Amino acid sequence: MNSAVSQEFRNTDALNGAEVLLRVLVEQGVEVIFGYPGGAVLPIYDALFRQGTIRHILVRHEQAAVHAAEAYARSTGKVGVVLVTSGPGATNAVTGLVDALMDSIPVVCISGQVPTALIGNDAFQEADTTGITRPATKHNYLVKHGADLAPIVREAFEVARGGRPGPVLIDLPKDVSVARAPLPEPGNGRLHRLYSPRLDADREAIRQTVAAMKRAKRPLFYTGGGIINSGPEASQALRELARRTNFPVTSTLMGLGAFPTTDRQFLGMLGMHGTYEANLATHGCDLLIALGSRFDDRVTGRVDAFSPNSFKVHADIDPSQINKIVRVDVALQGDVGRTIRALLAAWDDDGQDLGEWWAQIDAWRALDSLGFQQDMKPDAIIRPQYAVRRLYEMALGTGRDTYVSTEVGQHQMWAAQHFQFDKPNRWLTSGGLGTMGYGLPAAVGAQVAHPDALVIDIAGEASTLMNIQELGTIAQYRLPVKLFILNNRYMGMVRQWQELLHGSRYSQSYSEALPDFVRLAEAFHGTGMRATCVGELDDVIARMLAHDGPVVADICVAQDENCYPMIPSGAPHNEMLLGPDAEANAAKVTQEGMALV
Amino acid sequence: MSNVIQTAVIAVLIENEAGALGRVVGLFSGRGYNIESLTVSVVDPSEKISRITIVTSGTPMVIAQIKAQLARIIPVHGVTDLTASGPYVAREMALVKVISTGDARTEGMRIADAFRARIVDTTAGSFVFEMTGAPEKIDAFVDLMRPLGLAEVSRTGVAAIARGLETFHSNQESF
Numbered sequence: 001m002n003s004a005v006s007q008e009f010r011n012t013d014a015l016n017g018a019e020v021l022l023r024v025l026v027e028q029g030v031e032v033i034f035g036y037p038g039g040a041v042l043p044i045y046d047a048l049f050r051q052g053t054i055r056h057i058l059v060r061h062e063q064a065a066v067h068a069a070e071a072y073a074r075s076t077g078k079v080g081v082v083l084v085t086s087g088p089g090a091t092n093a094v095t096g097l098v099d100a101l102m103d104s105i106p107v108v109c110i111s112g113q114v115p116t117a118l119i120g121n122d123a124f125q126e127a128d129t130t131g132i133t134r135p136a137t138k139h140n141y142l143v144k145h146g147a148d149l150a151p152i153v154r155e156a157f158e159v160a161r162g163g164r165p166g167p168v169l170i171d172l173p174k175d176v177s178v179a180r181a182p183l184p185e186p187g188n189g190r191l192h193r194l195y196s197p198r199l200d201a202d203r204e205a206i207r208q209t210v211a212a213m214k215r216a217k218r219p220l221f222y223t224g225g226g227i228i229n230s231g232p233e234a235s236q237a238l239r240e241l242a243r244r245t246n247f248p249v250t251s252t253l254m255g256l257g258a259f260p261t262t263d264r265q266f267l268g269m270l271g272m273h274g275t276y277e278a279n280l281a282t283h284g285c286d287l288l289i290a291l292g293s294r295f296d297d298r299v300t301g302r303v304d305a306f307s308p309n310s311f312k313v314h315a316d317i318d319p320s321q322i323n324k325i326v327r328v329d330v331a332l333q334g335d336v337g338r339t340i341r342a343l344l345a346a347w348d349d350d351g352q353d354l355g356e357w358w359a360q361i362d363a364w365r366a367l368d369s370l371g372f373q374q375d376m377k378p379d380a381i382i383r384p385q386y387a388v389r390r391l392y393e394m395a396l397g398t399g400r401d402t403y404v405s406t407e408v409g410q411h412q413m414w415a416a417q418h419f420q421f422d423k424p425n426r427w428l429t430s431g432g433l434g435t436m437g438y439g440l441p442a443a444v445g446a447q448v449a450h451p452d453a454l455v456i457d458i459a460g461e462a463s464t465l466m467n468i469q470e471l472g473t474i475a476q477y478r479l480p481v482k483l484f485i486l487n488n489r490y491m492g493m494v495r496q497w498q499e500l501l502h503g504s505r506y507s508q509s510y511s512e513a514l515p516d517f518v519r520l521a522e523a524f525h526g527t528g529m530r531a532t533c534v535g536e537l538d539d540v541i542a543r544m545l546a547h548d549g550p551v552v553a554d555i556c557v558a559q560d561e562n563c564y565p566m567i568p569s570g571a572p573h574n575e576m577l578l579g580p581d582a583e584a585n586a587a588k589v590t591q592e593g594m595a596l597v
Numbered sequence: 598m599s600n601v602i603q604t605a606v607i608a609v610l611i612e613n614e615a616g617a618l619g620r621v622v623g624l625f626s627g628r629g630y631n632i633e634s635l636t637v638s639v640v641d642p643s644e645k646i647s648r649i650t651i652v653t654s655g656t657p658m659v660i661a662q663i664k665a666q667l668a669r670i671i672p673v674h675g676v677t678d679l680t681a682s683g684p685y686v687a688r689e690m691a692l693v694k695v696i697s698t699g700d701a702r703t704e705g706m707r708i709a710d711a712f713r714a715r716i717v718d719t720t721a722g723s724f725v726f727e728m729t730g731a732p733e734k735i736d737a738f739v740d741l742m743r744p745l746g747l748a749e750v751s752r753t754g755v756a757a758i759a760r761g762l763e764t765f766h767s768n769q770e771s772f
Binding site: 130135320327 | 615619620627659666668669671672674738772
């Protein structure tokens with residue numbers, strides 16, 4: 001036990017539930033909690049007040065607490081911790097919990113609950129939190145007795161970080177946090193015979209994979225967020241495996257940074273807004289090795305036309321992901337980092353000559369599918385892609401460790417396409433759930449975890465308004481977060497789909513009555529800047545990066561820019577729209593495709 | 598693997614704790630899987646273990662998904678697919694109330710006898726039959742009773758167990 005803690009709670013026999021909770025959190029290595037107080041958690045906040053080990057970050061909305069904890073977890077590899085009150089506190093947290101569930105982020109959320117005697121009475125600020133969050137979490141608990149508290153909290157951390165990580169909620173009635181509770185030694189009073197997913201893939205499956213790798217003429221690694229979850233060693237192993245095999249690598253949105261996006265062997269992201277070379281390589285490969293990715297519909301497009309002629313291998317720690325959407329030939333169930341190391345150990349460097357495959361990939365790459373036209377006259381309108389590229393180049397120029405979060409929409413895809421990530425854990429985005437409003441609280445979490453790093457939220461003006469109150473948190477803790485808004489005055493991705501699929505009828509997608517973001521920044525004690533044309537962009541970025549406090553940069557960009565390349569809903573990978581000239585093709589989108597999201 | 602819809606009988610051992618059944622039922626509704634029947638009862642009171650028997654249907658890929666998703670639920674101790682792991686016995690119990698007099702009443706008793714249904718309650722105008730058997734046999738019995746004054750049916754859903762020396766643990770799926 002940490003000595004600071006034992007000083008704080010000298011008398012272990014007289015601990016109440018709230019103190020037991022905090023002691024177990026410290027024992028689990030928790031340094032920071034993101035939370036918001038309320039009636040049902042007052043005893044916990046009182047216990048927090050009387051200790052000095054755990055730092056509490058007061059957010060402005062419970063959803064933001066979870067997103068901040070997610071980013072904290074994603075950028076550090078630790079479990080993120082959230083503390084909210086009962087009723088609305090817990091229901092506000094639900095979006096964040098589902099976000100963490102979809103993206104496999106380890107989070108432990110402690111919610112207050114009305115006293116056990118009042119549960120079921122429709123008491124003030126009562127909600128059936130375990131009922132509401134059952135499908136929003138990997139597992140949840142209602143602590144009915146103080147004796148269960150410490151074992152439950154310990155198990156919650158084990159569940160959150162074990163196997164495929166995810167969010168766990170502990171609902172803690174107020175009487176349990178007030179009453180005395182025991183603090184047994186770790187290992188005592190375990191509750192569940194925990195599921196323990198296998199970590200090492202089947203040896204025969206490894207052998208079959210290596211045999212397939214040897215005969216492959218057009219192989220491809222399709223990597224995902226599981227590699228980030230597996231830890232930096234998994235990214236390192238992936239780099240070595242790619243170097244030794246000379247196989248090309250494509251990545252999902254969640255996996256960006258596991259393999260250096262600037263590497264020659266990296267084809268860019270695949271899927272709906274993936275590059276031409278990544279998607280055609282996926283379509284045309286003869287061996288597809290999925291590493292910690294889950295064949296999301298944004299990746300596969302039309303499933304029956306997905307990578308039609310490839311031998312498929314799927315490495316995943318969660319057996320329920322294997323054969324869920326795409327049937328595979330070999331399943332490598334286990335920790336993806338260990339699986340990659342097992343493949344490395346079995347690979348004897350005698351694969352096929354991949355010259356033709358690389359020549360084909362380079363021909364696709366020559367199309368420059370991420371290209372865009374930027375008029376460089378000083379008063380020209382800024383293209384959003386250009387703004388992201390300049391932001392990347394100038395951030396790189398600072399030499400600082402850089403973390404990027406995003407909201408959800410066009411700007412998110414442009415950030416994924418045009419910002420480069422050479423290290424894992426630096427890219428924080430809402431992939432599975434697609435939660436607008438994720439980016440600003442995520443930037444809070446990343447900056448709290450990495451006080452000296454450069455943390456940028458690449459945002460859209462519509463998304464960021466969904467959690468703009470976090471500028472208050474940023475001000476309170478003097479977090480030097482940079483909010484970089486690509487302001488096109490539209491919910492851009494909605495507008496793009498309306499243009500391509502709904503006859504340019506822009507129903508409710510115009511951002512009417514926007515605030516003045518510069519003055520908004522000032523109202524929250526920060527610094528606001530604006531760039532309205534190309535000639536102003538570099539100066540704004542330079543001043544933003546040089547400023548040591550929080551900045552809101554309002555970058556006014558072209559309103560009509562669409563995000564390309566794009567695989568329309570229901571289309572296979574080899575029917576991509578490459579740019580505005582191809583928009584006529586959108587007429588081909590079928591009724592079935594229109595029904596897809 | 599085919600795309601043919603098949604029926605599967607899945608047995609789950611789960612800790613008997615608050616909300617455990619809700620996690621299983623919620624999985625089926627949340628992911629759009631079918632439940633044809635579901636039975637649950639404590640089978641090991643000292644260990645607080647319940648056994649759930651689920652009859653479901655889907656393509657082989659969906660059935661495999663269901664089993665993997667069930668195994669992911671934290672209080673679940675194990676999952677067995679009885680349909681996939683060899684011969685098994687599946688039984689269901691039904692209570693069938695028939696209200697009739699005269700010839701219909703006599704005919705009802707005759708059929709009940711043929712089906713080996715037991716009379717567990719009787720009045721001058723009614724019978725309650727108890728019948729145990731395969732679900733198809735109960736279906737047939739209920740159909741025959743329909744024109745003879747069938748008033749009400751209560752069925753337990755299927756309980757199932759492997760034949761012979763096989764046990765839940767020897768057939769348990771590993772995930």
